[in-house]
Amino acid sequence: MTRTTPPRPVSVEAVFPELAAHRGRTTRLHPRRGSPGPYDSHVGGPLLWPADEPWPLCHEPHQPETEGHAPDEIRAARAAGTRPESRPWPAAGAPAGGGPVPFTGLAQLFRRDVPGLAAGPGGADLVQLLRCPRTHGRHLERRYLLRWRRAEEAERAERLPAAPEPALLPWEHELPEPCVLHPEEVDTYPWAEDDTLPAPLIARIDAWDDAQAAEHGPDAPCYQYDLSIPPGWRVGGYPSWASTGPMDVDCTACTAPMRLLLTAEGGEADGGSHSWLPLEDRDPSRPGPHALLRDDSVTAPTRLRFGRDRDLHVFTCPADPAHPPQWLLA
Template sequence: MPVEVVFPELAAYRARTTRLHPRPGQPGAHDSHVGGPMLWPDGETWPYCHEPHQRETEGYAPEEIRRARAAGNWPPRRTWPLAEGAEIRGPVPFIGLAQLFRRDIPGLAPGPGGADLVQLFRCPFSHGPHLERRYHLRWRQAGPTGHAEGLLVAPPEVPLLPGEHELPEPCVLHPEEVDTYPWAEDDTLPASLIARIDAWDDAQVAEHGPDAPSYQYDLSIPPGWRVGGHPSWASTGPMAVDCATCATPMRLLLTADSCEADGGSHSWIPLEDRDPTLRGPASIRGARVVAQPTRLGFGRDGDLHVFTCPTDPGHPPRWVLS
C-alpha cells in the first residue's frame, strides 16, 4: 500500500531519488559508474590531498587487492615502505570513487555553469585525532571533456592502502527513480505526524511481529547509492546543513552507502535479488555482489551525504557521514 494512502500529509514532502543499483562490471571512462575509469583529460593534474595524514605501518597493494578479489581471496598485508610508524609525507593522490552524467541520471542537480558531469574522489588516509576523511568533487562539461585530445589511462596510486575497503570495485549502474519521504525524527516532519507514524509502526509490529514493515526502513528512504531525495539520519539524527559561504540550506546531491541491502531494508531489495520466502540477510540472493557490490566503506557502515548549494553550486560542498 502506498505510504500516502496511510499518511496523506506526506504528499507535500515527497521527493524523487534515483537509486543507482551498482553491480560489479566493466564500465568505461564515458560511462556513469562507481569505481571505474574517470573521464580525465591527459595532462590535467590529478587531484592530490596535501594535508598531513595518519601514521601507517602496514597496508594492501591496490593491484594485489584486484587480483585477490578476482580469485575470491583476501589480499595479503604488506609492511609500509616507509620507516615503521613514520608519518606519510608529501601529497597523496585521491582515489576516484564515482562519476555521474546527467544524461544517465536526469535527477542529478547541475553543477557550476550548468556542468553535467560530476566526479567524486576520496583521500585513502584518515586525518587528525578524529580520523576524519577528505573528499573532493570535480564538476565538468561532459561534451568538451569527452572530446579531449587524450584521456588519462592510469591515474596515480599510493603503493599501499590502509584498508581493502578503500579501493572501489568497478561497478556499472542501473538507475531507478523512486519516491522518498523525510526521515521521521526531531523536526523533519510535524510532531503530530511523527507521533502517528510511530504509533502505526507499533501497531504493525503488534499485528505482524518484529519483521513487520516500518516507515523508517521500508517506506521512507531506500538504502544504497542514490542521487537526490532525502538524507537518512540513522547514526547522527537529523541536522541542519547550510552553505558555509552564503548560509543557504543545502540540497542533497548524492548519497554513497556502504551497503545496498541489509536486514532492515528487505522491501527495498530488487525482486530479482531476493527470496520472497525468507526475511533479513538470508533473503538476499547473490550475497556480497548484491549487498556490498562497491566494496567501499563509509564511517561505521554508514552513509556519506554530499550536499551542494542550490543558490550557487560553485560554493564548496559539504560532506556528512550519517
C-alpha cells in the first residue's frame, strides 16, 4: 500500500512567498511492519551482508548493566502482545561491560527505491545503518556505523545467512521491528530559528504562528510542526532542531558544510504532528488530531528509540562521501 501525505493545512508559500527560494524535497520512508528481505530497502530487516566480511563489533568499553532481554524473547513477546521478561545480566557490573558487542542492523536503503538518496563513495548506491546496542561513558553515548556498498556487487556475493546478536539487550527498543518502506517525496522548508532563514522572515513566521494560535486555539497550523519538516524516517531535506536548536555541521576531514543524508525517528506521528499522518492511516470519521489511529504499528512502527525521543540526523560530506559521517540527536 502506498502512503499519501495530505495537503498542508495552509499553503506556506502563499503566506510567505520568500520561502519558495528555500523549498527543498525530502523522501518520507513511511516504515510499516512487514517481512522485508535482504534485497529490499527496509528498517529492521536482514542486511545484505557479504559472507566473507566480518560482522562489525563494538570493542569500546560499555556501561555495565544489571538486567536485559534476550532478542528471541522480545520477538516472542511482541508476537503475543505482551512485554518481554527481563533476566539478570551475566557478570553484572563487570569492568568494561563484558567485552565486544555485535552492532545491530537498523536499516538499509537502495537508491533505486528511495528518491533523493545521495550516492556514497565511488558511486555506492546501497547504504546500511547500524548501532551498538549498548551505551558508552557517563553521558550514555551511542555508537553508529554507516556502511556503503554497490548494490550490484552485494547482490552477486554470497550472503551472510544471519547476523550475530548479543545474548541480551539492555532495552526492548534496541531491537527494531522489521518494516517495509513506502517512500514518498514531499516539499520541505528549513527549521525557522537562529540563522536558518533570514531574521525578518523568522520574525514574521513567529508572529503568524502566534496569531494563528490566538485565533484558532492549540490545534491551529504551526510552521514548525505542520508546514516545514515532516516527522518520521526521511531522506534528504532539512534537519529538525526541536531539542537542540540549529547547529553547524562541518566535515571533520575538509571543513565543508555537511548535508543531511537521513533522519531516523522513533515515532511516525503524534498529536502534535497529526497533519502529516498519511491518508491511509487515518480514521476519516474523526477530525484533526483525533484522526490519529491509536495503533503503535502506525505511531511507532519500528519500535526504536533515539535518545529521549529525539531525531537521529546522519550527515555526510558532499565534497567527498568517503569522509567520516556525523551523527546528531536533535
